[in-house]
Amino acid sequence: MTAPGEAARRKPARRPTIKDIARRAGVSESAVSFALNDRPGVSQDTRARVRRVAEELGWQANSAARALSGERAGAMGLVLARPAQTLGVESFFLQLVSGIQEVLSARKIALLFQVVEDLDTECALYRRWWAERRVDGVLVVDPRTEDPRPELLASLGLPAVVVGGPAIPEPAIPEPAVSAPPDPAAAHPPPLLSTVWADDAKAMARVLDHLHGLGHRRIVHVAGMPGLAHTERRIRSLRTEADLRGLDERHVHSVTTDYSDAEGAEATRRILDAAPPPTAIIYDNDVMAVAGASVAAERGIPVPGALSIVAWDDSALCRVTHPRLTALVRDTPGFGRLAAQELLAVLDGGPLRTVQGELPHLEARESTGARPPR
Amino acid sequence: MTAPGEAARRKPARRPTIKDIARRAGVSESAVSFALNDRPGVSQDTRARVRRVAEELGWQANSAARALSGERAGAMGLVLARPAQTLGVESFFLQLVSGIQEVLSARKIALLFQVVEDLDTECALYRRWWAERRVDGVLVVDPRTEDPRPELLASLGLPAVVVGGPAIPEPAIPEPAVSAPPDPAAAHPPPLLSTVWADDAKAMARVLDHLHGLGHRRIVHVAGMPGLAHTERRIRSLRTEADLRGLDERHVHSVTTDYSDAEGAEATRRILDAAPPPTAIIYDNDVMAVAGASVAAERGIPVPGALSIVAWDDSALCRVTHPRLTALVRDTPGFGRLAAQELLAVLDGGPLRTVQGELPHLEARESTGARPPR
DNA sequence: AGACGGTACTAATGCGTTTTAGTAGGTGTC
DNA sequence: GACACCTACTAAAACGCATTAGTACCGTCT
Incomplete structure (x- = not known):
């Protein structure tokens, strides 16, 4: 018996393709594709046989090939624009990401996570991802009052969900009536992207x-x-x-x-x-x-x-x-799950929506007490 | 003028391909490929012209197509195996990731970042990424004393670098001599993966x-x-x-x-x-x-x-x-940069190495002082 | 003049998948 | 028994790129 490490180095194990399955199951490649993707066109027998062979071979679709043949990249993107030294202690993001992935990985969708220095770099990255067809959609965090990102993403046609937005006034708080509203259209632009918010x-x-x-x-x-x-x-x-x-x-x-x-x-x-x-x-x-x-x-x-x-x-x-x-x-992971679900909905052609996360509750501990006398 | 959002929704801007460049520059697709990848076979003139056209069109290689045509996926993976509730306050990981990306994004390599519950899920994910050809290599964090991951990754032939390993005894600390060393080979197995450590x-x-x-x-x-x-x-x-x-x-x-x-x-x-x-x-x-x-x-x-x-x-x-x-x-971001560089080196066919990060220094603040009397 | 070699290109192939366009065989209809 | 119609499949094309195998042209050597 040779050392496992060496053996591994020598023979880098070819990955099985649809062709291997086809040969082994005695059908055409298309039949395999139909069988594995729950498409009509194969009998129950064949479908089961193909599935079994695929299982045996440990086949997984080559993501590049799948992405290339017109379909989806099978990945979403999340960019965090923060100066490097500001990164850190906040637990918010890792928790958000963990919630997002809970939903995405159930669908075998990967998450591209990138930390950049500023908003411009973030926008450039969206453009690149879009041009490279690297992602099917993105989650936009840290929405701003004057935010170029929704406009950009909408113009690229890159599905996106804003996490933590929108910048529109809450309906619960009617603004004090003013004689002449400055420009209602500008103040309440139609949302360009779906949004989850608290x-x-x-x-x-x-x-x-x-x-x-x-x-x-x-x-x-x-x-x-x-x-x-x-x-x-x-x-x-x-x-x-x-x-x-x-x-x-x-x-x-x-x-x-x-x-x-x-x-x-x-x-x-x-x-x-x-x-x-x-x-x-x-x-x-x-x-x-x-x-x-x-x-x-x-x-x-x-x-x-x-x-x-x-x-x-x-x-x-x-x-x-x-x-x-x-x-x-x-519930930050919950918020992440919600955002990911909404992004999937947008990808499936769902309507633009604004969904609201769970209302936070106040956990009273020892740092708050009665106002001091005097 | 129509609303920008609507316009964007209607016309989802086709992404330029090599064919578009070829047509516009009046050359064949292959010539374009040569020109853009610094390969011989085109004149300086043509190369410059093709580049200019590509620039104008805002062309970026379709990552799926590039990955499919035998080359690399253009992505690395990093899996963090932590129970969801343990996630959080530590600043270590975001800083590590930010350092890693500084190196990777300069080469236009994306990072797939995934948080999972446990080691088994992590291993399953490596297998899937490998089978899907989603990543060209991975960074392994939180190395353990009995770690199945190096063996697995080596056997898959998936390039990897262990961050924070290895589990081998430091040379600086000679172990006390024992009469019969139990099994030197088992105690010091040849490293299967490159490693960066402090x-x-x-x-x-x-x-x-x-x-x-x-x-x-x-x-x-x-x-x-x-x-x-x-x-x-x-x-x-x-x-x-x-x-x-x-x-x-x-x-x-x-x-x-x-x-x-x-x-x-x-x-x-x-x-x-x-x-x-x-x-x-x-x-x-x-x-x-x-x-x-x-x-x-x-x-x-x-x-x-x-x-x-x-x-x-x-x-x-x-x-x-x-x-x-x-x-x-x-210097955690520095550590991340080092790890990413090492991973790139492994991908370029470099030798298995064990490189050492910068030695941490002790920042004395107010929480340490002279031993109390008594 | 013919062979040779180099340059600058084009044509064609393959990567692994999905999808569209067939096709063969069986079943039912009148 | 000719027709349509379904089922279960196969063949072929397409996705965008890299790459290999040509090809046309030109200069050079013998």
């Missing part, structure tokens, strides 16, 4: 309910990146909820950051320097929330004694701090 | 130098998952380093976990319950280190006053805690 407005309402119920009246929202659609949605929702409770800009407002721990900490320092400082802070992700909690610890500000903290997005992070952080929990 | 032994030596230099004599290592090669390497290295300093099992030892915050915290509680408790703890990842720091805070144990903490792997996490954690910093 209702940030309702989620924000839940957070405000929680904090307001605890007596908090001075609340600051440390938001994420300015251009992102959900950042803007959350900021707007905060304002709406504050208005409902009669709290003006001086008491309740948002500041934007780049989502990093550094800016989260920096924003927290500035916020706590204000006179009077807020009694509660809402952070747009878990990393910043932890960074903020750390700043409070550094300054000896008791949490939740003097300051309550809420993290938008839960993860192990929120449970390893002391105290553990109250967080908005959402 | 010298965990030297890194551990650095950590021990640091802690020992600060006076620590009772040190516990909270390691990761038992079956993983680097876990075993680190455990062995710790023992070696402890022996060198005359510290026996009672003073210096390792415990294993599943890398999660929960087990990191749990292990910390048990460790601190020991009499006498250690004065320093080394955690195998950032998440557990933060969880451990949180347990210390919970118990009112001052860090580093009474307990020093070191995290193996740095990330934003280590900087957002209070105090900030001393960590072993490695």
